[in-house]
Amino acid sequence: MTRKPCPGTLVSMSERPTPTLREEDFLRLDGQICFALNSASRAFNGLYRVVLKDLGLTYPQYLVMLVLWEHGTTPVKEIGTHLRLDSGTLSPLIKRLEVAGLVHRERSTEDERSVHVGLTEAGTALRARAVEVPRRIAAATGFELAEIRDLQTRLHRLTAALDAAVPQA
Amino acid sequence: MTRKPCPGTLVSMSERPTPTLREEDFLRLDGQICFALNSASRAFNGLYRVVLKDLGLTYPQYLVMLVLWEHGTTPVKEIGTHLRLDSGTLSPLIKRLEVAGLVHRERSTEDERSVHVGLTEAGTALRARAVEVPRRIAAATGFELAEIRDLQTRLHRLTAALDAAVPQA
């Protein structure tokens, strides 16, 4: 009942060379490279959820705070460039950070289209408590630093390749 | 104005050995290992969105279809085990697949708590068109097969480690 043998009725496969894999296997492989990434990302998210609970931050909010701690007051647009996010995601997120009293927004005087996001005192103070977060995360992975670096490099290459492959982006 | 030099006023760092990295660097490193993963995952998602548009599927819906194509009729619970998702996510998602006419749901007779999800004819037929998806994705990454495999292995290890680190999960 469970293992239904795949019916041979597939699309034409007369054209391609297909070195070692057939159509069948491909559908499985696929369910893994993208899926492995997806799973790992969500697993990370779950861990961050626990670790960041004390700080009252979600993971994406934490990312925005990281940008601000590193670069200081930053226009929304630039935060988006750093994080690969658009205003549709950032506007409400930053609004929540504002309600939480961690950041303030101010429209630029030179260019009134732009809004600068800066840290409040509470936001600045939170950094001290956030410093221990990365260590806890890194410890949880159980990975060597070198391996993390390596993984990082590959992922960057992958992201770049994928971005390049998407038309409009 | 842009590069604010980090003020030295941080938390105590007298205890730990810290081989090569200081607190400062850690906060940056962090913003990358997790973030690299997050970015790659979202980049993948963006590519899938384009590729799957023809099929009228989102990426998570595609994952569910993959499970069904591979295993045939499957209880919701088991789909969740395969995909690392709970009923809170799956119930509405599967309902949308049902509305689209790709799957049907039927309450089990042996155990009336359980709901079996099976493919309709349209759902089965869609497989033929989905077969080309993995190739297009793989091509877009520009990665060698071996490298994909390697990355996959590392990500699985990472996910396992992260899951183990989260208390309740």
Place this chain on the structure above:
DNA sequence: CACAATTAAGTTGTGCACAACTCAATGACC
């Protein structure tokens, strides 16, 4: 200068992820 194209932020709507919950069916134990 005027006017079209571009740009930045924000809004709206859809779908996913997940916590916390309800409800009904099942299983375990006395």
Place this chain on the structure above:
DNA sequence: GGTCATTGAGTTGTGCACAACTTAATTGTG
């Protein structure tokens, strides 16, 4: 056999991601 804990599906509420849109400011070009 009756009671209670557990299990599977589903609902509700919050937040994120992103497409498509609106609005206002800026820039480019005739």
